[in-house]
Amino acid sequence: MKHLDEFRDPTLAKSLLEKIHETVTRPWVIMEICGGQTHAIMRHGLDRLLPPEITLVHGPGCPVCVTPLETIDRALAIASRPEVIFTSFGDMLRVPGSRDDLFRIKSRGGDVRMVYSPLESLNLARENPDREVVFLAVGFETTAPGNAMALKQAATERLTNYSQIASHVLVPPAMEAILSAPNNRVQGFLAAGHVCAIMGWEPYEPLAQKYGVPIVPTGFEPVDILDGILKTVSLLEEGAPEVANQYLRAVRKQGNPAARAVMDEVYEICDRKWRGIGPISDSGLRIRDHLAAYDAERRFSVADITPNEPAVCISGEILQGLKKPDECPAFGTDCTPTSPFGATMVSGEGACAAYYRYARRGWK
Amino acid sequence: MNERPNFSRQSCPLPLMDHDTVQLAHGAGGRLSADLMEKLILPRFRCPELEALGDQAVLNLAPGRVAFSTDTFVVSPIFFPGGDIGDLAVNGTVNDVAMSGATVEALSVGLVLEEGLPMRDLHRILCSMEQAAATAGVRIVTGDTKVVDKGSCDRIFINTSGLGVIPDGVNLTPKNISAGDVVLVSGTLADHGMAVLTTREKLSFQSEIRSDSAALNGLINTLLQAAPGTRTLRDPTRGGAATTLNEFAAAAGVGIRLDDEAIPVRPPVRGACEVLGIDPLYVANEGKFIAVVPADETTPALAALRNHELGADAAQIGVVVDEHPGLVALRTSLGVERIVDMPVAEQLPRIC
Numbered sequence: 001m002k003h004l005d006e007f008r009d010p011t012l013a014k015s016l017l018e019k020i021h022e023t024v025t026r027p028w029v030i031m032e033i034c035g036g037q038t039h040a041i042m043r044h045g046l047d048r049l050l051p052p053e054i055t056l057v058h059g060p061g062c063p064v065c066v067t068p069l070e071t072i073d074r075a076l077a078i079a080s081r082p083e084v085i086f087t088s089f090g091d092m093l094r095v096p097g098s099r100d101d102l103f104r105i106k107s108r109g110g111d112v113r114m115v116y117s118p119l120e121s122l123n124l125a126r127e128n129p130d131r132e133v134v135f136l137a138v139g140f141e142t143t144a145p146g147n148a149m150a151l152k153q154a155a156t157e158r159l160t161n162y163s164q165i166a167s168h169v170l171v172p173p174a175m176e177a178i179l180s181a182p183n184n185r186v187q188g189f190l191a192a193g194h195v196c197a198i199m200g201w202e203p204y205e206p207l208a209q210k211y212g213v214p215i216v217p218t219g220f221e222p223v224d225i226l227d228g229i230l231k232t233v234s235l236l237e238e239g240a241p242e243v244a245n246q247y248l249r250a251v252r253k254q255g256n257p258a259a260r261a262v263m264d265e266v267y268e269i270c271d272r273k274w275r276g277i278g279p280i281s282d283s284g285l286r287i288r289d290h291l292a293a294y295d296a297e298r299r300f301s302v303a304d305i306t307p308n309e310p311a312v313c314i315s316g317e318i319l320q321g322l323k324k325p326d327e328c329p330a331f332g333t334d335c336t337p338t339s340p341f342g343a344t345m346v347s348g349e350g351a352c353a354a355y356y357r358y359a360r361r362g363w364k
Numbered sequence: 365m366n367e368r369p370n371f372s373r374q375s376c377p378l379p380l381m382d383h384d385t386v387q388l389a390h391g392a393g394g395r396l397s398a399d400l401m402e403k404l405i406l407p408r409f410r411c412p413e414l415e416a417l418g419d420q421a422v423l424n425l426a427p428g429r430v431a432f433s434t435d436t437f438v439v440s441p442i443f444f445p446g447g448d449i450g451d452l453a454v455n456g457t458v459n460d461v462a463m464s465g466a467t468v469e470a471l472s473v474g475l476v477l478e479e480g481l482p483m484r485d486l487h488r489i490l491c492s493m494e495q496a497a498a499t500a501g502v503r504i505v506t507g508d509t510k511v512v513d514k515g516s517c518d519r520i521f522i523n524t525s526g527l528g529v530i531p532d533g534v535n536l537t538p539k540n541i542s543a544g545d546v547v548l549v550s551g552t553l554a555d556h557g558m559a560v561l562t563t564r565e566k567l568s569f570q571s572e573i574r575s576d577s578a579a580l581n582g583l584i585n586t587l588l589q590a591a592p593g594t595r596t597l598r599d600p601t602r603g604g605a606a607t608t609l610n611e612f613a614a615a616a617g618v619g620i621r622l623d624d625e626a627i628p629v630r631p632p633v634r635g636a637c638e639v640l641g642i643d644p645l646y647v648a649n650e651g652k653f654i655a656v657v658p659a660d661e662t663t664p665a666l667a668a669l670r671n672h673e674l675g676a677d678a679a680q681i682g683v684v685v686d687e688h689p690g691l692v693a694l695r696t697s698l699g700v701e702r703i704v705d706m707p708v709a710e711q712l713p714r715i716c
Contacts, residue, residue: 008697010699044698044702048700049698114565116567116640222698337708357703358703359703
């Protein structure tokens with residue numbers, strides 16, 4: 001794992017930290033978009049090494065956190081059906097809907113299986129022609145191409161027993177929603193490196209110009225994140241609202257055109273509700289009409305399920321960078337990973353779970 | 365017992381049986397049951413106590429306190445790189461008994477077989493139990509076999525119980541731990557859990573990840589001779605090292621501080637954990653223990669462990685402190701401390 005060690009090198013990290021301390025002269029609020037970045041920051045304790053002028057707030061980039069409750073309830077309704085083999089990535093299994101989660105459905109006899117790739121669910125469909133195989137396709141631009149590829153393959157093979165609940169979300173519209181909110185306090189972004197590997201960093205240029213914020217596509221290792229923070233702070237101090245790519249080893253300006261092409265072939269842009277944030281125009285991807293036969297929500301007619309959110313949870317404000325997890329009165333007391341109020345605590349990628357796991361209140 | 369016999373080249377031919385799969389009648393107490401016992405099971409576990417074929421084994425144990433433990437093994441897949449459910453069932457219970465410092469004497473084996481289990485698979489599992497018991501130097505003295513309808517269990521479940529006698533003067537418990545003590549691990553972490561996970565989910569990585577399934581009674585003996593002041597021992601199985609260390613901190617009312625860079629994890633295991641978003645500190649081990657020893661016995665303890673085949677990668681991974689009682693902290697390579705919490709539930713691979 002030489003590749004990893006290089007990006008965790010303490011000497012390199014310390015020299016970046018020194019440069020950040022030298023560069024910063026004023027208070028700045030920077031948001032890291034991706035939950036993976038939030039976890040790396042907490043796991044390596046990076047937030048406690050930064051100068052006090054820099055406040056990191058945690059963005060909406062946790063697909064499990066922002067998947068709307070109605071999507072989860074519809075998934076649970078489909079997973080409960082006897083003819084269905086329901087497949088999902090591991091971290092969606094424990095996310096509570098209004099009453100249940102997928103583990104409980106499984107314990108009551110539902111055939112719920114964890115997969116590591118959408119192509120595994122396709123194999124299940126081929127091997128079980130008498131069963132309906134449904135894949136819960138959630139995630140950002142990072143996971144959408146793989147999921148699109150699986151659906152495209154199903155259509156090519158004319159599989160009649162495969163479908164997806166497609167609830168993908170897109171990063172730039174969420175960033176715009178955060179920036180255009182009257183109470184926004186975010187002044188610069190670490191964009192999610194993996195999303196940019198697919199989409200490129202071109203889509204961020206208009207955002208940087210319109211709202212006057214630097215945006216830095218950033219990786220996930222400590223050295224990446226510190227380098228991303230240094231680039232963001234330098235641009236903020238210079239007053240240069242530009243896009244600067246930190247994640248050079250993975251991100252090109254145009255992204256990955258082949259991946260984008262297959263996404264575009266299978267999915268189309270739609271309005272989407274984000275859990276905790278609310279509806280955002282043009283912020284999601286849904287299955288195109290000519291592939292409607294592969295859309296599980298149309299196939300199993302579950303569109304009328306509309307649940308209610310618990311009122312006490314502040315996960316919406318956390319996902320928009322307005323509050324930090326330990327500012328919630330329920331954090332670590334009434335709301336813990338064993339009895340979570342909201343998705344930011346239950347999801348492994350969620351900001352509340354990261355705070356609880358690595359640095360809960362009372363810890364120096 | 366420093367020498368582990370190498371069984372890899374030995375063959376263990378399947379005896380001629382009337383059926384090539386397990387039938388319900390093999391558990392019904394009649395002729396087929398006797399056939400299974402005589403042809404498949406007894407030849408693997410021969411010892412006077414078992415061959416008496418009574419309703420119980422009668423043992424002559426040395427005087428002293430007896431350590432007694434039981435565990436049930438339901439692992440899927442039943443065969444995985446580095447081991448199978450058979451050696452796991454022997455090693456797991458040997459280790460649970462041995463963590464008390466006891467000399468492990470005898471095991472019982474309860475087999476629950478699913479109708480239709482290939483006789484070849486059963487035989488292979490029994491052979492590896494035989495080999496594991498021989499390596500650990502323990503006898504399988506009593507047992508039971510049940511066959512259940514197809515679908516009532518997943519091919520084979522195994523329960524083992526074990527007995528051992530604790531030598532006078534040995535009293536290993538987490539309550540002995542105090543600030544200033546040193547935390548050792550007997551080798552690399554997370555091998556077993558990642559071997560099973562990658563096999564079960566058919567994930568292929570460039571280098572094979574093998575289970576560390578092994579009996580640790582010999583290694584413990586070596587440690588206790590070199591470090592007689594050893595406070596406590598535990599094998600970090602389910603829940604991994606993080607769970608064991610949290611249990612120690614809670615039981616002794618002390619804090620534990622780990623050094624991230626000192627924790628031994630094989631590079632392919634670390635790589636697989638990174639890819640799946642899993643923390644090796646929470647992954648199961650089946651051939652490792654965590655020991656807390658007095659600071660002045662650290663050097664002889666590590667030297668003795670590293671001199672043993674099963675302890676070659678032994679390392680000091682942390683210290684016991686007065687601060688943050690009940691909590692385990694980890695010092696990252698950047699010098700920042702963070703919490704290592706009890707796991708909430710099984711770790712689940714992430715979406716992205």
